[in-house]
Amino acid sequence: MVKVPKNAPLELLGPLGCGIQTGAGAVMNALKVRPGSSFATFGGGAVGLSAVMAARVAGATTIIAADVVPSRLELARELGATHIVNSWETDPVVAVREITGGGGAHYTLESSGRPAVLRQAIDALAARGTCGIVGAPALGTEASFDVNGVMTAGKRIIGIIEGDSKPDLFIPALVELYTQGRFPFDRLVKFYALEQINQAAEDSEKGITIKPIIRWES
Ligand SMILES: NC(=O)c1ccc[n+]([C@@H]2O[C@H](COP(=O)([O-])OP(=O)(O)OC[C@H]3O[C@@H](n4cnc5c(N)ncnc54)[C@H](O)[C@@H]3O)[C@@H](O)[C@H]2O)c1
Numbered sequence: 001m002v003k004v005p006k007n008a009p010l011e012l013l014g015p016l017g018c019g020i021q022t023g024a025g026a027v028m029n030a031l032k033v034r035p036g037s038s039f040a041t042f043g044g045g046a047v048g049l050s051a052v053m054a055a056r057v058a059g060a061t062t063i064i065a066a067d068v069v070p071s072r073l074e075l076a077r078e079l080g081a082t083h084i085v086n087s088w089e090t091d092p093v094v095a096v097r098e099i100t101g102g103g104g105a106h107y108t109l110e111s112s113g114r115p116a117v118l119r120q121a122i123d124a125l126a127a128r129g130t131c132g133i134v135g136a137p138a139l140g141t142e143a144s145f146d147v148n149g150v151m152t153a154g155k156r157i158i159g160i161i162e163g164d165s166k167p168d169l170f171i172p173a174l175v176e177l178y179t180q181g182r183f184p185f186d187r188l189v190k191f192y193a194l195e196q197i198n199q200a201a202e203d204s205e206k207g208i209t210i211k212p213i214i215r216w217e218s
Pocket residue numbers: 018019022042043044045046047048066067068069072087111112113114117133134135136137160161162163210
């Protein structure tokens with residue numbers, strides 16, 4: 001149970017309980033992205049796009065979104081990404097290095113749930129940078145990385161569950177940022193009527209809708 005202000009738009013708030021607090025919290029609570037830093041998300045779904053919005057609030061001055069769906073990349077740009085990378089067209093590790101002047105990003109986030117993409121998120125890190133893992137592949141999935149590349153550069157890799165957030169504090173904070181127009185997560189949401197529930201599931205599955213919400217009209 002999370003208390004929110006009486007004027008908060010309740011019908012919109014459900015997604016804050018999982019993917020959205022995960023992306024925002026990964027940036028704000030776990031990675032603690034600093035003003036003036038560089039941040040790259042690998043995966044621009046609900047989690048990655050929330051991370052982009054949070055990175056802007058946190059003051060990151062280079063915000064890179066890598067995904068394979070052009071519409072998601074365009075939305076990432078509208079939500080605050082300073083650079084977008086289509087990982088099917090461009091090697092995102094090379095792109096992140098170029099964008100950051102060769103050094104790599106201070107923070108990266110893996111939200112695609114793919115081991116090969118996790119490898120990219122680690123490889124794209126700057127020395128002493130931190131990679132957060134939020135993507136969830138099938139249980140038992142293993143991933144590999146260049147051990148010396150991580151060790152000699154002092155890179156850190158951390159797992160993050162639900163954005164390391166204390167929901168009763170963090171969700172009202174996100175609601176307040178939304179109310180101020182600084183965290184426009186409604187851009188990820190599409191409402192469906194109850195009779196459109198199968199359409200909502202299909203749109204979600206196909207990636208057409210990022211966060212479907214079923215409205216239970218009385
Ligand atoms: N750690 C947690 O507490 C937590 C909480 C919520 C969700 N998750 C997990 O986080 C992941 C993301 O959730 P979501 O709701 O954003 O899912 P999503 O499916 O909306 O987003 C995943 C994105 O990855 C992109 N992608 C696919 N292949 C890619 C590639 N090769 N390179 C870059 N991007 C690629 C997809 O196009 C998509 O936009 C899921 O695995 C989900 O299970 C974890």
